[in-house]
Amino acid sequence: MDALNGAHIAAWIERAADVMEREKVLLTELDAAIGDSDHGTNMARGFTAVRVRLGGLDHGDVGALLKGVGMILLSTVGGASGPLYGTLFREAGQRAAGAAALDLAALAGCLEAGLDGVKRRGKASPGDKTMVDALSPAVDALKAALSAPAPTGDPARSSLMDGLARAAEAAQAGALATVPLIARKGRASYLGERSAGHQDPGATSCSLLLRSLAATAGV
DSSP, X not given: OOOEEHHHHHHHHHHHHHHHHHTHHHHHHHHHHHSOSOHHHHHHHHHHHHHHHGGGSOSSOHHHHHHHHHHHHHHXXXXXXXXXHHXXXXXXXXXXXXXXXXXXXXHHHHXXXXXXXXXXXXXXXXXXXXXXXXXXXXXXXXXXXXXXXXXXXXXXXXXXXXXXXXXXXXXXXXXXXXXXXXXXXXXXXXXXXXXXXXXXXXXXXXXXXXXXHHHHTTO
């Protein structure tokens, strides 16, 4: 696979909806420790809503599809995560406007635009114990893959697939790295030093989202 078209994006959302439903208990348990105990339920509800309405979105224009996903998430996820995930997809869609498919460079640009939007919306930076701690290293990994040597050993593996695998691994590592951090944004920041020792639920759901994308691409 060298590029993601509308069908691939739709398959990603379908897979993500399954993953969020399967992992909603984990996400809620993580949120119960430092948040409002609703992150898992909210994420599962939002992605289920997107799945239900996928057929009515424009699959021929990847940008329009991503923006449509963002609008649905914005109105259905709830809590602080709704605006953040809505912004991620809407900003990515804005960058992809009019595109029929996204290659590695275009995808890196879209996710970077989404990351910038999330950082503006949540006023968060890496190290603040938020979804940015998973999304930022994932974007860095995608950008690094642009200049990496072509994958070898598996003729079916493309640079896009390699980049997505790297991004998923970086996002997972970023989520795990939030455990010792003291939250500086969101509901968890009210706990101060007591927020340390807990994995951030937003970074975890972001990691699940990017792992779903990599799995959709077959890596």
